Amino acid sequence: MISVSSSRLQPSLWPPPISFLGVLILTRHGDRAGFYQDPETYDATATVITPLGTEQEFQLGQHLRSIYLNSSSPSFISGVNASFVDQTQVYVRADAGGELGVIYDSAVALLQGLFPANANYSSDLANGTIIEGALGGYQYVPIESVQPSEDVSLEGYTSCAPFVTANNEFYASAEFAQKQNESAEFLSLLRPFLDGRPVTLENMYNIYDFINVQSIHNADFSKALPPTFLAQAYTLASWHEYNIFTSPQLDGIGNIAGRTILPVILSELQEIANTSNPLKLAYQSLAYKPFFSLFNMTGAAEQQPELAEIVPYASAIALEVREPAGGGEPMIRLNFKNGTGSDFVTYNFLNGTGDMPLQALIDHVNPALINSTAAWCAVCNNTQDRGCGALTAAAANASAAAVLAATPRHQPISPVGAGFLGAGLTLVVVLAMFGVLMFMGLLTIGRGRSRRAGRTASPTNSNEKA
Structure with a gap:
């Protein structure tokens, strides 16, 4: 605590x-x-x-x-x-x-x-x-x-490649190596209590979580664990997680x-x-x-x-x-x-x-x-997961429609007609894209906020008393 x-x-x-x-x-x-x-x-x-x-x-x-x-x-x-x-x-x-x-x-x-x-x-x-x-x-x-x-x-x-890259860079840093050397003896002493789990500083949160859960729910484990080990593991895990999530x-x-x-x-x-x-x-x-x-x-x-x-x-x-x-x-x-x-x-x-x-x-x-799924997809270099696939496909469809509209055709159609046709195709694709994204809730973060803003007060039952 x-x-x-x-x-x-x-x-x-x-x-x-x-x-x-x-x-x-x-x-x-x-x-x-x-x-x-x-x-x-x-x-x-x-x-x-x-x-x-x-x-x-x-x-x-x-x-x-x-x-x-x-x-x-x-x-x-x-x-x-x-x-x-x-x-x-x-x-x-x-x-x-x-x-x-x-x-x-x-x-x-x-x-x-x-x-x-x-x-x-x-x-x-x-x-x-x-x-x-x-x-x-x-x-x-x-x-x-x-x-x-x-x-x-x-x-x-999660599903964010730059986040994973940053974590690996942290694990390869001089700061991490120094902490690893400082904690090596303590980690070796923890090994008998971890039931075969990897005893590495990279795995420190999982180490702490295991001994914390066991200390709460396993009386034999709690008695066997030296009295300072849980606090020491907590300190190391906090250092680890703070560097990961800041x-x-x-x-x-x-x-x-x-x-x-x-x-x-x-x-x-x-x-x-x-x-x-x-x-x-x-x-x-x-x-x-x-x-x-x-x-x-x-x-x-x-x-x-x-x-x-x-x-x-x-x-x-x-x-x-x-x-x-x-x-x-x-x-x-x-x-x-x-x-x-x-x-x-x-x-x-x-x-x-x-x-x-x-x-x-x-x-x-x-x-x-x-502020949006699209912004998250860009930050995380993700084109497939968590709605990014739908955004990528919609962008590709819009691009294809624009190319189609600009491509010369041999059919006997006037330039004005071609312009209207291209604009029509692009509009259809864009409208379809926005319809899908709005339906899937991909345009903003926090899907429930707009729904709540328009909610009216619930009727009060006549028999409900304060």
Whole structure:
């Protein structure tokens, strides 16, 4: 567990001299079974959430409810329906990539704590019967399952050749060789505990993950492992992963996890800040990788080096959207909960102190953002996977139509007619191309945002009580 000094907490004034508009929450999934991810490509095998993981996320949801959905809390979101889920006010996304159901199931468990069952969720039937919702009024909160093959926003790093190249360059670097020499003795001592797994610094995350999972779920293993080994492995794995998922340059390939998720984050923050938009609480359930890039790109890890470490299970970022009393530009506060054994702490970012203007965050990261699948395909030199094949084919068809239109024909057709024919063919291909891309959701990152913007409020059942 990473220790966080209480001195990081910013001074509070209650009541705060601001209008609290809403919050965007980013969480890492809960405890899961072990898995393996390739140290070069970061393609991962599937795994499953554990009962402990569901309880961690449920408790996190309860804690978030006590902060943001409790009318007696100083951070209560004004105007939010805290009793029943209003789908115009709440928007949830969950990564459905390498760890599959673990991240989605974590979101389900968290939402049970955030919006618990309410016995007042009932309706009167025509025959006079009153029916209570299933499971004591269980609330079914819609979750957008983000499939990496259709939306690159939550896993921008997989199927990305320059990312793999950068990883191999890191493994071949003098810095890596030095760390390898420094850790060689420790790695050799780990070998008896790894059940035949490769004991190399390149494989450090998988080494740490294995002993961490075993230390939690295997009593014999936990007793046999020397007391300092887990912490040492954690430190090495954090160094490894921070170097993989960050870059010194804002638009560096190591930051790709942040560069693809930030367009969605900024869009949601802007929606919350827009008082004419009903969105008040957005939530994204993630793997640990985007946390590295986000803390690096916002400068938070530079100002607080403890953030350059693997976030534990059920960690959470809460980006609070605030408006100064009397009006003014929206401000963002970065709060972070470092796993299950800590509470939310306010961190500095963008080389400033405390709250920062939303526009300052937008201006800072905007040059590095990857806003569309087409942009991601170009950055990752990919012409086949994750929608890039459809884009490549559409571009080829449009090019072929243009060549066909410009090619001389021997048929007796006038130049004017040929021009109309060529233009018509090109238009048909282009329209077909855009139709396919729009249908497949390939033109923008974050497929659910435009659908949500036009959603109307859900009708309130007459028997639902606050």
